[in-house]
Amino acid sequence: MDETSLNAPAALAGVRVIEMGQLIAGPFCGKTLGDFGADVVKIEATGTGDPLRNWRLLKEGTSVWWQVQSRNKRSVALDLRQAEAQEIARRLIAEADVLIENFRPGTLEGWGMAPEQLHALNPGLIILRISGYGQTGPYRDLPGFGVIGEAMGGLRHLTAEPGRVPVRVGVSIGDTLAALHGAIGVLLALYHRKAHGGAGQVIDVALHEAVFNCMESLIPEYSAFGAVREAGGSALPGIAPSNAYPCQDGWVLVAGNGDSIFKRLMAAIGRQDLGDAPDLAHNAGRVARVAEIDAAIQAWTAQQQVDDVVRQLAQARVPAGKVYTARDIAEDPHYKARDMLLTQHTRDGYDLLVPGIVPKLSATPGRVRSSAPGLGDDTDAVLAGMGLTAGQITQLRERGIVQ
Known part of the structure; x- marks a missing residue:
């Protein structure tokens, strides 16, 4: 100030x-x-x-x-x-x-x-x-x-x-x-x-x-389609990939749901095949295969520490972050x-x-x-x-x- x-x-x-x-x-x-x-x-x-x-x-x-x-x-x-x-x-x-x-x-x-x-x-x-x-x-x-x-x-x-x-x-x-x-x-x-x-x-x-x-599109979705949105756990239903993934020492949140971000994410985790798949170029196709995509990301994160995952994805310009505790906040230089x-x-x-x-x-x-x-x-x-x-x-x- x-x-x-x-x-x-x-x-x-x-x-x-x-x-x-x-x-x-x-x-x-x-x-x-x-x-x-x-x-x-x-x-x-x-x-x-x-x-x-x-x-x-x-x-x-x-x-x-x-x-x-x-x-x-x-x-x-x-x-x-x-x-x-x-x-x-x-x-x-x-x-x-x-x-x-x-x-x-x-x-x-x-x-x-x-x-x-x-x-x-x-x-x-x-x-x-x-x-x-x-x-x-x-x-x-x-x-x-x-x-x-x-x-x-x-x-x-x-x-x-x-x-x-x-x-x-x-x-x-x-x-x-x-x-x-x-x-x-x-x-x-x-x-x-x-x-x-x-x-x-x-x-x-x-x-x-x-x-x-x-509550975002909760009621318009019900009005237009009769769809009642249900609990999605840590995922963002209808938008993929965006979820919490296990690491060796905790959990990491990864939001790779932009089209270009998804390609960078797949390259970072060594799954170029998914990044190049024509049907995964846009969100609708990724939602249809979200379980497969989540499994691929989890297989990569599970072998690493949270901080290593966050660092690598930051270098790839993919939004990711650890789940902060009160201690993490109190010690964080950005705060x-x-x-x-x-x-x-x-x-x-x-x-x-x-x-x-x-x-x-x-x-x-x-x-x-x-x-x-x-x-x-x-x-x-x-x-x-x-x-x-x-x-x-x-x-x-x-x-x-x-x-």
Whole structure:
């Protein structure tokens, strides 16, 4: 990152975001906006706060996942079951550009914060609502987490070896996809508000729809041919060759499915006969003989180490790569060269290696401006910014309205 971009205003500088979500989808969207300069004020429940603080592995009593998900945010702890806390939230939202929430539909309405009520206070407010099934439709009131969205969106049916149990992708991909769709929606709404008169709007993101939007030709194939795509294991069904192949010390992924790439791949593995076969010159012919092609590639990879395979195929200009573990990522020079591994000093007093920021903007890059807050770390400062005195804040704290 050069000196000019370091000193440039952040892309979202001046955008005020109130985040009322918890766990993954809403907060991941808030993190994304915060990484690019938005002032994100996270409203958490008094007591334990966002459950993500205690998810997976804890260090110094706090999840290391929390340290990533909540960087560049300020924490205000409110007991939203109380009317005075709801009024504080409304006052914060009245001055905001964006509200993010990922509660079950009807929760905001129960607090007297229906979109029409909030727009009466703040006509320019952009409200992002992420939920399992969306704000409308027959399933709107059903509980829904990311895993259910992945199943309904069609992804889980494909993530398996043929005939075996559908498996997780390994991360909360449904929540993350919903968060990214939400961030896109927020940016579109901010642009529309600026370009077309200042009106806010509601963005309705359903977890299953965010997954479904990434399912490529799944439905067109069913519509045109009645074809129901089935699990393909590590292969890319209908596109060949593209698969995972065993080596002596692990697995390697090889994508040799371009016409010219296929020829180079066959030359590299010593199967010029397949590279020169007229019926394998294009994808349709290769799909018809995919088992034979996969067997030929596997026979070559099985005799070698992963690194040797990757090196040889790189020389042949064939896309290939090993399956990275966390250790591989942490030690990889390319990740480091592109600032994708950042050292973040936590408020608990230790340094933590965390993922860098994506996407990379040349003029207004994102950056980590502050580490993840403790519960209610910023309550006093935010309330003072609203005009409350120290005495008023103390009274609210004594009555359990804020923390």
